[in-house]
Amino acid sequence: MAGRLDLKHGAVDMSHGSGGRAMAQLIDQLFRKHLDNDLLARGDDQALLAPPAGRLAMSTDGHVISPLFFPGGDIGSLAVHGTVNDVAMCGARPLYLAAGFILEEGLALAELARIVESMAAACNACGVPVVTGDTKVVERGKGDGCFITTTGVGVVPEGLDISGANARPGDAILVSGHIGDHGVAIMSKRENLGFETEIHSDSQALHDLVAAMIDAVPEIHCLRDPTRGGLASTLNELAQQSGVGMQIREPTIPVRPEVAAACELLGLDALNVANEGKLVAICPADQAETLLAAMRGHPKGMDAAIIGEVFEDPHHFVQMETAFGGNRIVDWLAGEQLPRIC
Amino acid sequence: MAGRLDLKHGAVDMSHGSGGRAMAQLIDQLFRKHLDNDLLARGDDQALLAPPAGRLAMSTDGHVISPLFFPGGDIGSLAVHGTVNDVAMCGARPLYLAAGFILEEGLALAELARIVESMAAACNACGVPVVTGDTKVVERGKGDGCFITTTGVGVVPEGLDISGANARPGDAILVSGHIGDHGVAIMSKRENLGFETEIHSDSQALHDLVAAMIDAVPEIHCLRDPTRGGLASTLNELAQQSGVGMQIREPTIPVRPEVAAACELLGLDALNVANEGKLVAICPADQAETLLAAMRGHPKGMDAAIIGEVFEDPHHFVQMETAFGGNRIVDWLAGEQLPRIC
Ligand SMILES: Nc1ncnc2c1ncn2[C@@H]1O[C@H](COP(=O)(O)OP(=O)(O)OP(=O)(O)O)[C@@H](O)[C@H]1O
Ligand SMILES: Nc1ncnc2c1ncn2[C@@H]1O[C@H](COP(=O)(O)OP(=O)(O)OP(=O)(O)O)[C@@H](O)[C@H]1O
Ligand SMILES: [Mg+2]
Ligand SMILES: [Mg+2]
Ligand SMILES: [Mg+2]
Ligand SMILES: [Mg+2]
Ligand SMILES: [Mg+2]
Ligand SMILES: [Mg+2]
Known part of the structure; x- marks a missing residue:
C-alpha cells in the first residue's frame, strides 16, 4: 500500500471513510501507529481477548466535547479517562477499550494526530489498550471535527457488590x-x-x-x-x-x-x-x-x-x-x- | 421524575444531553423502554456480565448512514447487524452490545423512537441485548440527525482459529x-x-x-x-x-x-x-x-x-x-x- 499521509498539511477527506486504500492508509499510518499494541495489530474485524477470570463490566461513552483541546486535556485523553472511569465505578479493573471515530471532512490530519497521540499516552498511562477501532467520515457541516465513542470492558474482582442501588440509610x-x-x-x-x-x-x-x-x-x-x-x-x-x-x-x-x-x-x-x-x-x-x-x-x-x-x-x-x-x-x-x- | 416526553411532536434539544432531568427522561421513556432487559435496567455506569467461558471477541462500528431509513432497513437495525457481524467473523457467538448515540438538536423524537424500536427488534431477533448506552446531543449543524456507535462482545468456541491472516495457497x-x-x-x-x-x-x-x-x-x-x-x-x-x-x-x-x-x-x-x-x-x-x-x-x-x-x-x-x-x-x-x- 504505497502513499504516505501528509501529516503536516493534509486534511481528512471523504475517501478516508471509504473502506478503500485511503482509509487503510489512515488507519495504518496514524491510528495503528500511535495506538500500537499486539491485539490491535492483528487487524481483524474484531479483537481476540484472553478469557477474563470473573464477571465482566462493560460501558460506553460518546465524546463530543468542544473545543477539542482544552486546559488540562483534549478529546483523546478524555475519551480514555471517561470510559475507564465508568468501567471502574463498580470496582472493576479496566482491561480493554474499543474506539470509534467519526471525523468531519476537512479536519487537519495534524490535529487528528495530536488527538490520537494523546489518546495513546492516556492508554499507556492507564495500562488499558485500544484493541479494536472504527473510522467514519461525514461531510463538512455534518459533524464537528472529531467525535470519539469509547467502549471499555473490565473484570470485577470477586466478592464486590458496588451499585448505585446499594446506598442504605446511615451510610x-x-x-x-x-x-x-x-x-x-x-x-x-x-x-x-x-x-x-x-x-x-x-x-x-x-x-x-x-x-x-x-x-x-x-x-x-x-x-x-x-x-x-x-x-x-x-x-x-x-x-x-x-x-x-x-x-x-x-x-x-x-x-x-x-x-x-x-x-x-x-x-x-x-x-x-x-x-x-x-x-x-x-x-x-x-x-x-x-x-x-x-x-x-x-x-x-x-x-x-x-x-x-x-x-x-x-x-x-x-x-x-x-x-x-x-x-x-x-x-x-x-x-x-x-x-x-x- | 415527572414529565412525559411528547413522542408525537417533540424534538431532541440540547437539554437531552445535559446529564440532568431531561436526559434521564429520554433514556427512561425512549431508550430503556424499547431496549428493555434486566442488564440495561440496572442503570449503573456499566453493565455487569456473567464471566464468558472462553476467549472474548470485541468489535466496534460507528454508523453514520444517510438516509436514516432506507429500503430494507434503517440505522437502528444496521447498527445491530453491523457489529454482530464483525464479532461473528472470527466464529464468535455475539453476547452483548453497547450503544452510544450522538443526536443532532432538532431530531424528531418520533424518528428517534422508530430507530430505537427497530434496533430493539433487531436485538431480539439476534438474541443480543444492548446492555449499556450513552446519549450525547450536538447543536443543529454539528451532526446529522443520528449517529450510532455499537460495540459488541462475544465468546469464541474452543478450537477455532479464524483470521484474515490464515488464507493459504490452494484454499x-x-x-x-x-x-x-x-x-x-x-x-x-x-x-x-x-x-x-x-x-x-x-x-x-x-x-x-x-x-x-x-x-x-x-x-x-x-x-x-x-x-x-x-x-x-x-x-x-x-x-x-x-x-x-x-x-x-x-x-x-x-x-x-x-x-x-x-x-x-x-x-x-x-x-x-x-x-x-x-x-x-x-x-x-x-x-x-x-x-x-x-x-x-x-x-x-x-x-x-x-x-x-x-x-x-x-x-x-x-x-x-x-x-x-x-x-x-x-x-x-x-x-x-x-x-x-x-
Ligand atoms: N480509528 C481506528 N483506530 C484503530 N484501529 C482502527 C481504527 N479504525 C479501524 N481500525 C481497525 O482497522 C481494521 C478495519 O476496520 P474497518 O472498520 O474497516 O472494519 P469493519 O468494521 O469490518 O468495516 P466497516 O466499518 O466498513 O463495517 C480493524 O481491525 C479495526 O479494528
Ligand atoms: N441511549 C441509551 N440507551 C440505553 N441506555 C442508555 C442510553 N444512554 C444512557 N443509557 C444508560 O443510562 C445510564 C446513565 O448514562 P450516562 O451516560 O448518564 O452515564 P455516564 O456515562 O456515567 O455519564 P456521562 O455520559 O456524563 O459520562 C447508564 O446506565 C447508561 O447505560
Ligand atoms: Mg461516563
Ligand atoms: Mg459515569
Ligand atoms: Mg468498522
Ligand atoms: Mg464493520
Ligand atoms: Mg467487517
Ligand atoms: Mg455516558
Missing part, C-alpha cells in the same frame, strides 16, 4: 476531591474569561484510586463519577436508584476558590458542573474514616472529604445544609447550561 | 450470496432512481449462518463481511493480511440483474459496493463443497457460491477472470464513490 457520602474543575475549565476557555490563573480540567483515570479504596474498604456500597449534571445530578441519581434521601453539608464540599469565582461570574452552580476525574463514594458509616484515609493516601484522592450521609426518605430528596446554616433541596440539573462538556 | 474462496444489494439500495434511494423493482438492502445478522458453517467445517480459515469498499477491498485486505494472491472468476460471483443494471447506470463496479448481510469465507479446498452445502442449507446462504481460490503471489494481487475470458487486477477501492453508506 456516609464521600467525594474524592475538588468539584467543578472540568466544566469551568471548558466554559472559561469558551467564554474567553481572563482569569489570572488558568483553571485546568481534572480529566484523569480513577481506576487506581478505586483499587486502593477497595483494598481498604471492600464493603463500599456505591461509586459514581459526577460527570454531566455534576455532583447534584449524580447524588439525585443515586438517591433515586437506592430509594433513599441524602443530606449533604455545603462547607464540607471541596471547591477551589478560582472555580467558585468563575461559577459566580458564569452564573453556574458548582454542584451542576461536570467533573472528569472525581468520584462519589458511599459506604457504611463505620468504614467512612478508613475509606477517607485510603483516599487521602492516594494522589488522586488527596483532597477527599466526607460530605454527608444517607437517610430514609420516601421522596428520595437530596438536601443540603448551606454555608449560612439553612437547608435547601439540591435538584437535578434542569435545562442545559453546559452543552458539549464531554 | 477456496466462497461468498454467501448476491453482492452489492446494500450499497445500490442506498444510492438508488439517494439518486431517486426510478427502478421498477425497488432494490433492498441485505442488512442482516450473520451469526447464525456462521454457527452453521463452523458446525460443518470447523477448519474455516477466514471470514469477513465485505462492507465498505465491497468484495474487492475485502479480498485485497485478506490477500495482504495473509500474504497471498487470489484468483476469482467473474461469472461465478452472484450479482442480481437489478443490481448490475443499477451499477451500470450509476457508474459503479459491483465489486466495490458495500454489503451489510454477506460474508466471504476461505477454507481448505477439500472442505469447500461441504462448506458450500452448509451455507446453501441455511436461509442466509441460499445463494452462496465458490468464486475462486488462493495462490502464492509475492505481490498479493487479487485477479479476476472476466466474463469475456480476460484477466484483470481487482484493486482496492480508490477515492470515494459511496459516502455515508453505513
Whole structure:
C-alpha cells in the first residue's frame, strides 16, 4: 500500500471513510501507529481477548466535547479517562477499550494526530489498550471535527457488590476531591474569561484510586463519577436508584476558590458542573474514616472529604445544609447550561 | 421524575444531553423502554456480565448512514447487524452490545423512537441485548440527525482459529450470496432512481449462518463481511493480511440483474459496493463443497457460491477472470464513490 499521509498539511477527506486504500492508509499510518499494541495489530474485524477470570463490566461513552483541546486535556485523553472511569465505578479493573471515530471532512490530519497521540499516552498511562477501532467520515457541516465513542470492558474482582442501588440509610457520602474543575475549565476557555490563573480540567483515570479504596474498604456500597449534571445530578441519581434521601453539608464540599469565582461570574452552580476525574463514594458509616484515609493516601484522592450521609426518605430528596446554616433541596440539573462538556 | 416526553411532536434539544432531568427522561421513556432487559435496567455506569467461558471477541462500528431509513432497513437495525457481524467473523457467538448515540438538536423524537424500536427488534431477533448506552446531543449543524456507535462482545468456541491472516495457497474462496444489494439500495434511494423493482438492502445478522458453517467445517480459515469498499477491498485486505494472491472468476460471483443494471447506470463496479448481510469465507479446498452445502442449507446462504481460490503471489494481487475470458487486477477501492453508506 504505497502513499504516505501528509501529516503536516493534509486534511481528512471523504475517501478516508471509504473502506478503500485511503482509509487503510489512515488507519495504518496514524491510528495503528500511535495506538500500537499486539491485539490491535492483528487487524481483524474484531479483537481476540484472553478469557477474563470473573464477571465482566462493560460501558460506553460518546465524546463530543468542544473545543477539542482544552486546559488540562483534549478529546483523546478524555475519551480514555471517561470510559475507564465508568468501567471502574463498580470496582472493576479496566482491561480493554474499543474506539470509534467519526471525523468531519476537512479536519487537519495534524490535529487528528495530536488527538490520537494523546489518546495513546492516556492508554499507556492507564495500562488499558485500544484493541479494536472504527473510522467514519461525514461531510463538512455534518459533524464537528472529531467525535470519539469509547467502549471499555473490565473484570470485577470477586466478592464486590458496588451499585448505585446499594446506598442504605446511615451510610456516609464521600467525594474524592475538588468539584467543578472540568466544566469551568471548558466554559472559561469558551467564554474567553481572563482569569489570572488558568483553571485546568481534572480529566484523569480513577481506576487506581478505586483499587486502593477497595483494598481498604471492600464493603463500599456505591461509586459514581459526577460527570454531566455534576455532583447534584449524580447524588439525585443515586438517591433515586437506592430509594433513599441524602443530606449533604455545603462547607464540607471541596471547591477551589478560582472555580467558585468563575461559577459566580458564569452564573453556574458548582454542584451542576461536570467533573472528569472525581468520584462519589458511599459506604457504611463505620468504614467512612478508613475509606477517607485510603483516599487521602492516594494522589488522586488527596483532597477527599466526607460530605454527608444517607437517610430514609420516601421522596428520595437530596438536601443540603448551606454555608449560612439553612437547608435547601439540591435538584437535578434542569435545562442545559453546559452543552458539549464531554 | 415527572414529565412525559411528547413522542408525537417533540424534538431532541440540547437539554437531552445535559446529564440532568431531561436526559434521564429520554433514556427512561425512549431508550430503556424499547431496549428493555434486566442488564440495561440496572442503570449503573456499566453493565455487569456473567464471566464468558472462553476467549472474548470485541468489535466496534460507528454508523453514520444517510438516509436514516432506507429500503430494507434503517440505522437502528444496521447498527445491530453491523457489529454482530464483525464479532461473528472470527466464529464468535455475539453476547452483548453497547450503544452510544450522538443526536443532532432538532431530531424528531418520533424518528428517534422508530430507530430505537427497530434496533430493539433487531436485538431480539439476534438474541443480543444492548446492555449499556450513552446519549450525547450536538447543536443543529454539528451532526446529522443520528449517529450510532455499537460495540459488541462475544465468546469464541474452543478450537477455532479464524483470521484474515490464515488464507493459504490452494484454499477456496466462497461468498454467501448476491453482492452489492446494500450499497445500490442506498444510492438508488439517494439518486431517486426510478427502478421498477425497488432494490433492498441485505442488512442482516450473520451469526447464525456462521454457527452453521463452523458446525460443518470447523477448519474455516477466514471470514469477513465485505462492507465498505465491497468484495474487492475485502479480498485485497485478506490477500495482504495473509500474504497471498487470489484468483476469482467473474461469472461465478452472484450479482442480481437489478443490481448490475443499477451499477451500470450509476457508474459503479459491483465489486466495490458495500454489503451489510454477506460474508466471504476461505477454507481448505477439500472442505469447500461441504462448506458450500452448509451455507446453501441455511436461509442466509441460499445463494452462496465458490468464486475462486488462493495462490502464492509475492505481490498479493487479487485477479479476476472476466466474463469475456480476460484477466484483470481487482484493486482496492480508490477515492470515494459511496459516502455515508453505513
Ligand atoms: N480509528 C481506528 N483506530 C484503530 N484501529 C482502527 C481504527 N479504525 C479501524 N481500525 C481497525 O482497522 C481494521 C478495519 O476496520 P474497518 O472498520 O474497516 O472494519 P469493519 O468494521 O469490518 O468495516 P466497516 O466499518 O466498513 O463495517 C480493524 O481491525 C479495526 O479494528
Ligand atoms: N441511549 C441509551 N440507551 C440505553 N441506555 C442508555 C442510553 N444512554 C444512557 N443509557 C444508560 O443510562 C445510564 C446513565 O448514562 P450516562 O451516560 O448518564 O452515564 P455516564 O456515562 O456515567 O455519564 P456521562 O455520559 O456524563 O459520562 C447508564 O446506565 C447508561 O447505560
Ligand atoms: Mg461516563
Ligand atoms: Mg459515569
Ligand atoms: Mg468498522
Ligand atoms: Mg464493520
Ligand atoms: Mg467487517
Ligand atoms: Mg455516558
